[in-house]
Amino acid sequence: MRTTTRGLVALACVALGCGFAGGCIRMKPGEGQVATAPVTTPTLAAAAPAPTVAPPRAPAPSVRGDRQINHVLSRLTYGARPGDPERVRAIGVSAWIDRQLRPRTIDDSATERALAELTTLQMPITALLREYPRPDAKLRAQLASGEMSRQEMMERYPVEKRPVRIADELQAAKVVRAVTSERQLEEVMVEFWFNHFNVFAGKGDVRWYVSAYEREAIRPYALAKFPDLVRATAYHPAMLFYLDNWLSARPDFRVPAGPNRGRRGGLNENYARELMELHTLGVDGGYTQKDVTEVARAFTGWTIDRPQTDGHFVFRPIMHDTGEKIVLGQRIPAGGGREDGERVIEILTRHPATARFIATKLVRRFVSDTPPPALVARVAGSYLSTGGDIPAMLRAIFESPEFWSEDAYRAKIKKPFEFVASAVRALGGTTDAQGAMALARASAEIGEPLYQAQPPTGYADRADVWVNAGALLARMNFALGLVSGRYPRVSVELAPLVAGADPRSPAAVLDRLLGVIVADQAAPETRAVLMAQLTDPQITRLSPDDRGAANTDVAKLAALVIGSPDFQRR
Amino acid sequence: MLTRRTLLKAGGCALVAYAGAPRFLLRAAQAAEASGKVLVAVFQRGAVDGLSMIMPYGDGGYAGVRPSIGLQPPKRNDTERAIDLDGFFALHPSLAPLTPLWDSRALAVVHACGSPDTTRSHFDAQDYMESGTPGVKSTSDGWLARAIGGKPSSTPFRAVAIGPILPRTLQGNVGAISMQSIDRFDVRAGNDGDARAGFESLYEQGVRDLLHGTGRETFDAVKMLKSARASRILPANGAEYPRVPLGESLRQIAQLIRANVGLEVAFADMQGWDTHVGQGAERGQLALRLRDFGLALAAFARDLGDRMADVVVLTMSEFGRTVAENGNRGTDHGHATAMLVMGGAVRGGRVYGRWPGLDRHQLFEGRDLAVTTDFRTLFTEVATRHLGVRAAPIFPGFKPTQSPLGILA
Numbered sequence: 001m002r003t004t005t006r007g008l009v010a011l012a013c014v015a016l017g018c019g020f021a022g023g024c025i026r027m028k029p030g031e032g033q034v035a036t037a038p039v040t041t042p043t044l045a046a047a048a049p050a051p052t053v054a055p056p057r058a059p060a061p062s063v064r065g066d067r068q069i070n071h072v073l074s075r076l077t078y079g080a081r082p083g084d085p086e087r088v089r090a091i092g093v094s095a096w097i098d099r100q101l102r103p104r105t106i107d108d109s110a111t112e113r114a115l116a117e118l119t120t121l122q123m124p125i126t127a128l129l130r131e132y133p134r135p136d137a138k139l140r141a142q143l144a145s146g147e148m149s150r151q152e153m154m155e156r157y158p159v160e161k162r163p164v165r166i167a168d169e170l171q172a173a174k175v176v177r178a179v180t181s182e183r184q185l186e187e188v189m190v191e192f193w194f195n196h197f198n199v200f201a202g203k204g205d206v207r208w209y210v211s212a213y214e215r216e217a218i219r220p221y222a223l224a225k226f227p228d229l230v231r232a233t234a235y236h237p238a239m240l241f242y243l244d245n246w247l248s249a250r251p252d253f254r255v256p257a258g259p260n261r262g263r264r265g266g267l268n269e270n271y272a273r274e275l276m277e278l279h280t281l282g283v284d285g286g287y288t289q290k291d292v293t294e295v296a297r298a299f300t301g302w303t304i305d306r307p308q309t310d311g312h313f314v315f316r317p318i319m320h321d322t323g324e325k326i327v328l329g330q331r332i333p334a335g336g337g338r339e340d341g342e343r344v345i346e347i348l349t350r351h352p353a354t355a356r357f358i359a360t361k362l363v364r365r366f367v368s369d370t371p372p373p374a375l376v377a378r379v380a381g382s383y384l385s386t387g388g389d390i391p392a393m394l395r396a397i398f399e400s401p402e403f404w405s406e407d408a409y410r411a412k413i414k415k416p417f418e419f420v421a422s423a424v425r426a427l428g429g430t431t432d433a434q435g436a437m438a439l440a441r442a443s444a445e446i447g448e449p450l451y452q453a454q455p456p457t458g459y460a461d462r463a464d465v466w467v468n469a470g471a472l473l474a475r476m477n478f479a480l481g482l483v484s485g486r487y488p489r490v491s492v493e494l495a496p497l498v499a500g501a502d503p504r505s506p507a508a509v510l511d512r513l514l515g516v517i518v519a520d521q522a523a524p525e526t527r528a529v530l531m532a533q534l535t536d537p538q539i540t541r542l543s544p545d546d547r548g549a550a551n552t553d554v555a556k557l558a559a560l561v562i563g564s565p566d567f568q569r570r
Numbered sequence: 571m572l573t574r575r576t577l578l579k580a581g582g583c584a585l586v587a588y589a590g591a592p593r594f595l596l597r598a599a600q601a602a603e604a605s606g607k608v609l610v611a612v613f614q615r616g617a618v619d620g621l622s623m624i625m626p627y628g629d630g631g632y633a634g635v636r637p638s639i640g641l642q643p644p645k646r647n648d649t650e651r652a653i654d655l656d657g658f659f660a661l662h663p664s665l666a667p668l669t670p671l672w673d674s675r676a677l678a679v680v681h682a683c684g685s686p687d688t689t690r691s692h693f694d695a696q697d698y699m700e701s702g703t704p705g706v707k708s709t710s711d712g713w714l715a716r717a718i719g720g721k722p723s724s725t726p727f728r729a730v731a732i733g734p735i736l737p738r739t740l741q742g743n744v745g746a747i748s749m750q751s752i753d754r755f756d757v758r759a760g761n762d763g764d765a766r767a768g769f770e771s772l773y774e775q776g777v778r779d780l781l782h783g784t785g786r787e788t789f790d791a792v793k794m795l796k797s798a799r800a801s802r803i804l805p806a807n808g809a810e811y812p813r814v815p816l817g818e819s820l821r822q823i824a825q826l827i828r829a830n831v832g833l834e835v836a837f838a839d840m841q842g843w844d845t846h847v848g849q850g851a852e853r854g855q856l857a858l859r860l861r862d863f864g865l866a867l868a869a870f871a872r873d874l875g876d877r878m879a880d881v882v883v884l885t886m887s888e889f890g891r892t893v894a895e896n897g898n899r900g901t902d903h904g905h906a907t908a909m910l911v912m913g914g915a916v917r918g919g920r921v922y923g924r925w926p927g928l929d930r931h932q933l934f935e936g937r938d939l940a941v942t943t944d945f946r947t948l949f950t951e952v953a954t955r956h957l958g959v960r961a962a963p964i965f966p967g968f969k970p971t972q973s974p975l976g977i978l979a
Binding site: 244268273277292455456467530533560568 | 755773
């Protein structure tokens, strides 16, 4: 995977004959942080294995004891699996966080094996374009005119040879990784950054580029330096296509050759605007319409070489506007080429507004829907002092009193995908690729189709967006479906969850379930309601189930817990 | 169908007598008391090109700036071309399904309408248009929610959005609900009827937070929808909705209206208007979008028939697009756009608003159609005249500088 990435970027570098290669080499994930950030703070170092934190600044009391373990598991992972709390306790919270920040030190071969059947996942764009060609217009015309039957069409152009397979497999991979990967924080960050630099898998040629985008532009840098993410996404055909930059040219440009010969070209502002508004400065970052136009001019000529057969980055000087540009008051002299765009990325990623904007989003993801300003300021400070080092910013968050505050504990509502993945994990479930696709559809039903966010904003990370009537019902229905075999390729073993609890005592079974699924953090009301349900003859079965283990309908109880308000929180 | 009479017969009178009656039945009875006026907001997300939707062919500045995406001016009996409205404006040919509504004066257009805020960010501009407070991000609720706020909640269906998430414009203290599909709006537990009761108790108990509050509303809504048999109501008058998300949304909003569950405001949206590349003219990308848009609106009006006397549909988009086409036969983010108002009470067959002109010196920042009607002027008028609510709380801080459009009778 790394070789492919580097190979591709290097290819682009050779084509460009420029200094970009230097940029590639230092973009190795998980290395920079050792030098740039202390591995532990006194607070966390003293905390292992049963950490206590004494925050001087936090107004709210801080999370203590086992709740610390629950907290890190709920924030840094897609939810705790049975046994996870014990594993974190064994190595200590601080050391566990540290490992998660260095994903390469964690063996994840089981996940790699599970992903092996998803063959498009590692294929380069050129191969994908070749193997999964776009629907042939002639075939479709023949189908429409009745010259060809639907069956013949399916034979000539079977589903597994269609480009939709690429996004399907990417969805499945995301689910498999969220459910089974040991490198949980890395997966959380891959999702976070993909969403930050969102591309919509349904837009045009992005269909062929989207898996390479995550593999080459997002994943390698998810725990590296932020400016490298900006650079990698700026160069990637998926982003160039999604935000139309591949078409943007100097105002007087005429296509010199090919089928569009003579066609007028011109500036397209789409990427320039979103680069500032959504990727770096934030909408209040102090740029003007004039800056948007100037940035768009700087990126003219950043395009895609033969998007339908080759699909890699190329800089075309003939499309480039060589005039002078002034971006946020900084002058980019006339006569430049591809490096104009590089210069813009430098200006933007060094800007304090970018530090603040990225810090705010990270704090919202890991601490609270209403990011505490003092913490945002500290994390932004860390961005500026480390050149946007992501592990350094994450450490600043994980070592903050705000993160460990009781106010933050279980204060976030899971997004639909987080909910789906955490439900499978809570029940100790596993899935194959087909099961993963079904789980991806479940996430879509609850409101979050994977890789399908159309607008460049990606999906929101706030409770009020996700909590609504239809979505809540969909969550309850998913919970019921999961325990009742509606997802046959997802194996959920309920019996082990309650092993050891006296099967004749519904209360004991319930408490065991609440222990594993919500780490004993259910509200007293929730437990009371579930207890009341247990006295219902429908729920307490009189005949033993197949395994002969429990008289209690464990499956139904588990569904109720997963659909309960308590399980929607992390 | 749930009517006031059947409800009263079924025990509406008795409900008053004892407090233990099911809350949803009581609320259903109250819903049937409501005025029956409904406002449906349709958001064209991504910034629709108002100059293509409602073409200002009478403006000499139009033709020159859009060499490949400009529409041909209307020509009598040429159905391939834009459809003349009033000698100056023309309807995009894809919107032909709306012409009967225009002719019967049930459809009006407000052109050069938009926000006083100059942002060209989709995200911000949508946020401002939905919150109803241009330039102010801290507003916690949406204008459509405020438009019906203040009254005690009588039904869970006062405010409904069709879609997976609750849009900004319906957030607030009105208990708005969102649903993807009426048919699937229930706990689906197979033979096991208790699962629903179990979940219901879980959300009934406990602290009053967002989750629990939403859960309680949800179960009221589920039961009421069942008793109203809303999903059994089929499109009437031969209406055929296009099989696209907006068609599905409007079909279901019509079901809710005809089920008399107390709907007052509804919201639906449609994506795909951000035509930076290859926008097309009479045909092409935008034309296909407009075709679905027009078919969905026309089917909705046809489905509701006489009931449209009580319904107003208001379309909106966060901003318009550049007057000149860009380098990719598309358009970039602009300023003013056109909005449609449809319904029995509409003084239709007219294009409202002052036309600012397309000469370069008339354009906003030298590139975009200028805004001459603040969207809040239009929205206020529709909300107050149609729903009979007070204007002040809907758009806080808004002092209209222009006289009312007079768009509703």
